[in-house]
Amino acid sequence: MKPAFEKLLTPPGQSFRFFNRKTLTTAARWHSHPEIELTYVEHGSGTRIVGDNISSYRDHDLVLLGPNLPHTWQSDEFQGRKLDLHPAMVIQFRREFLGEQFFEAPEFSSVRAMLDDSRRGLLFSPEMARRIGDRLSMMMHESPGVRLVRLLDCLLELAECQQAERLASLGFSVPTDSHAEGRTQKICAFIGEHYRNPDLTHQTLADEADMNPSAFSRFFRERTGKTAMNYIAEMRVSLACRLLINTDLPITEIYEASGFANASNFNRQFRRFRKLSAREYRNLHRAVAGKASLSEPAEMGYSELSGNQLM
Missing domain, CATH: 2.60.120 (Jelly Rolls)
Structure with missing residues (x-):
């Protein structure tokens, strides 16, 4: 974008x-x-x-x-x-x-x-x-x-x-074309407001951008290096990670609160982006936090639990 x-x-x-x-x-x-x-x-x-x-x-x-x-x-x-x-x-x-x-x-x-x-x-x-x-x-x-x-x-x-x-990948380049600024800003805001809605689709985003689906797909990938649905999935997984860490909600409630339509898709996307299951992620965080509490407060969100690795 x-x-x-x-x-x-x-x-x-x-x-x-x-x-x-x-x-x-x-x-x-x-x-x-x-x-x-x-x-x-x-x-x-x-x-x-x-x-x-x-x-x-x-x-x-x-x-x-x-x-x-x-x-x-x-x-x-x-x-x-x-x-x-x-x-x-x-x-x-x-x-x-x-x-x-x-x-x-x-x-x-x-x-x-x-x-x-x-x-x-x-x-x-x-x-x-x-x-x-x-x-x-x-x-x-x-x-x-x-x-x-x-x-x-x-x-x-x-x-x-x-x-x-x-943080940004080695291949990321700053967009320089200003022609589509208004359109892309509108999409950016729309995704930020609606990514927790499981009914958000590629067609919905294309309609919001006033483009046909294939043109929107090319447009989005050129500016982010990702497909629109992968971008949304990353945002949902990121929110799920915070809920796993900061709450005791059962995983069934967490995937719904994060915008996933079903447990199967949630489990597949979570493992895809974090390389372990949601339960393993929560248990790992609690184990690290428990050890750290014996000496000093745990610091999560950096190092081995940060960025594109686990957080």
């Missing part, structure tokens, strides 16, 4: 944007912009879409996004609403915001490499997210000059992290 393009304006007297997402008055949508973005979600859960990656997110979600990389966060708390006001601290800046050659200095070689890598989106560990999140919280109450120094400090620390997970 072609993401909506956002033109961002920095506040007077500042060189970058820094805000809490809960203050926004525009609708949540799949979008892109030429600015680099650092987003931190301290508490919450939902679906994070970065390029062609569809994953669940949980507490302490910290992601660095490169220029023009399409993305959105859809929180469970505000699912289906026009405005997603779940708190998240967001920094947006252009690579050249301190001058064309600033990050070319040898002292910033690690930051330069990290910004190059951010073209696919970088997910950092919850431990790193906590440390950076503490600094972002301080920045909210500091002067613009101190904020700038702290931003550079955050980038230097993130650049030393050797465990950041790349």
Whole structure:
């Protein structure tokens, strides 16, 4: 899908944007912009879409996004609403915001490499997210000059992290054709609102896009690298994962709440995307969480239980 393009304006007297997402008055949508973005979600859960990656997110979600990389966060708390006001601290800046050659200095070689890598989106560990999140919280109450120094400090620390997970696939490319922007934005919003409906079909999406089914199929695959129904199945499995982790609902209720019409399709799709059954997934999560609780709180949603692996 072609993401909506956002033109961002920095506040007077500042060189970058820094805000809490809960203050926004525009609708949540799949979008892109030429600015680099650092987003931190301290508490919450939902679906994070970065390029062609569809994953669940949980507490302490910290992601660095490169220029023009399409993305959105859809929180469970505000699912289906026009405005997603779940708190998240967001920094947006252009690579050249301190001058064309600033990050070319040898002292910033690690930051330069990290910004190059951010073209696919970088997910950092919850431990790193906590440390950076503490600094972002301080920045909210500091002067613009101190904020700038702290931003550079955050980038230097993130650049030393050797465990950041790349989100979008190596083959993902940012769409450049703006001709179908209105149509694709409409489809994006429609899927986000209706993917939990088991009666959502390829024909329904084609009708929403005002295209015949074969043309819509080509259109969607060209922009996402996926078929429309695979895209929807990934979103449903992602929601099912969160319900398996966060609730004690029986699996029969979970597949219905996630938008699957029957247990057979749910089991097949879940194993396809997570490489194990829903019951095995829940048991694995509880086993890991139980071991971690003996020493410190478990951190799920990253490493072996993150991204396209299990979450």
